[in-house]
Amino acid sequence: xxxxxxxxxxxxxxxxxxxxxxxxxxxxxxxxxxxxxxxxxxxxxxxxxxxxxxxxxxxxxxxxxxxxxxxxxxxxxxxxxxxxxxxxxxxxxxxxxxxxxxxxxxxxxxxxxxxxxxxxxxxxxxxxxxxxxxxxxxxxxxxxxxxxxxxxxxxxxxxxxxxxxxxxxxxxxxxxxxxxxxxxxxxxxxxxxxxxxxxxxxxxxxxxxxxxxxxxxxxxxxxxxxxxxxxxxxxxxxxxxxxxxxxxxxxxxxxxxx
Amino acid sequence: xxxxxxxxxxxxxxxxxxxxxxxxxxxxxxxxxxxxxxxxxxxxxxxxxxxxxxxxxxxxxxxxxxxxxxxxxxxxxxxxxxxxxxxxxxxx
Numbered sequence: 374x375x376x377x378x379x380x381x382x383x384x385x386x387x388x389x390x391x392x393x394x395x396x397x398x399x400x401x402x403x404x405x406x407x408x409x410x411x412x413x414x415x416x417x418x419x420x421x422x423x424x425x426x427x428x429x430x431x432x433x434x435x436x437x438x439x440x441x442x443x444x445x446x447x448x449x450x451x452x453x454x455x456x457x458x459x460x461x462x463x464x465x466x467x468x469x470x471x472x473x474x475x476x477x478x479x480x481x482x483x484x485x486x487x488x489x490x491x492x493x494x495x496x497x498x499x500x501x502x503x504x505x506x507x508x509x510x511x512x513x514x515x516x517x518x519x520x521x522x523x524x525x526x527x528x529x530x531x532x533x534x535x536x537x538x539x540x541x542x543x544x545x546x547x548x549x550x551x552x553x554x555x556x557x558x559x560x561x562x563x564x565x566x567x568x569x570x571x572x573x574x575x576x577x578x579x580x581x582x583x584x585x586x587x588x589x590x591x592x593x594x595x596x597x598x599x600x601x602x603x604x605x606x607x608x609x610x611x612x613x614x615x616x617x618x619x620x621x622x623x624x625x626x627x628x629x630x631x
Numbered sequence: 632x633x634x635x636x637x638x639x640x641x642x643x644x645x646x647x648x649x650x651x652x653x654x655x656x657x658x659x660x661x662x663x664x665x666x667x668x669x670x671x672x673x674x675x676x677x678x679x680x681x682x683x684x685x686x687x688x689x690x691x692x693x694x695x696x697x698x699x700x701x702x703x704x705x706x707x708x709x710x711x712x713x714x715x716x717x718x719x720x721x722x723x
Contacts, residue, residue, distance in 0.1 A: 598659055
């Protein structure tokens with residue numbers, strides 16, 4: 374059950390229970406503040422529902438001074454690497470590779486950006502991995518041996534909590550030293566990374582805003598774009614290609630260390 | 632002489648925002664929701680587009696700041712950059 378708490382930051386405050394999971398005849402019922410109860414459903418589907426609702430509630434503007442980006446990331450040595458790419462480009466697979474190689478994560482699919490401090494930080498969410506990807510990662514596959522493949526939302530995938538792999542999984546908040554672009558169209562060949570335009574990479578990141586507070590209007594979008602650019606002032610940019618995410622992870626480690 | 636499509640003393644649109652990212656610069660046009668990536672030279676040229684510098688004065692100023700570049704090449708670069716600024720609607 375500890376793996377379920379990856380979304381909860383460490384705090385001495387008493388918990389506020391906003392989401393619920395109850396066992397009933399025929400399965401589990403999940404409750405959230407912004408949707409009718411979901412279920413009875415399987416445990417996997419009920420948890421997938423809760424994670425979806427928690428993320429949506431976050432994106433719909435409940436966090437003051439933060440916006441959220443469709444991105445992933447990890448902490449390689451002392452440098453944060455922000456990973457961006459369209460859905461299906463391989464962010465989750467690369468993040469999982471980096472996780473098993475001992476790196477802490479900036480998150481998978483959703484990354485928080487603090488608009489005042491101009492720093493990026495992790496959002497607790499599971500990493501969605503399909504069985505084919507897992508077969509190449511024995512450490513995570515072992516953890517999933519008793520898991521259940523979901524049928525809701527990320528159908529056919531395991532929802533792997535980073536907290537189940539590593540107790541201290543969150544990267545320290547900060548400004549990235551690198552941005553990695555993943556492009557599903559650049560598959561084929563060995564995994565590698567190469568330098569690319571920092572300006573173009575930064576502009577691409579600004580286009581990945583998912584939501585945040587306050588509600589997004591034109592003025593807010595302008596502010597957010599400038600704030601994100603401020604947060605990327607010292608990045609190097611890389612573009613990944615190839616079919617081997619483990620090789621991409623290794624190449625990224627080499628480049629960032631250099 | 633003026634470069635086709637540019638004023639003798641180019642003036643940058645005041646609503647555009649310039650930010651450094653790594654070794655490059657991003658010029659953000661919020662009104663058109665468009666961002667332009669500039670190299671170091673183009674970014675420096677942009678800062679001289681305040682209506683007080685003629686093209687030749689910009690070239691002289693940049694020649695002082697970036698030693699080792701052929702003056703004629705600087706003028707050609709400035710022509711190219713100013714034409715692009717004008718084509719993209721970044722100048723007044």
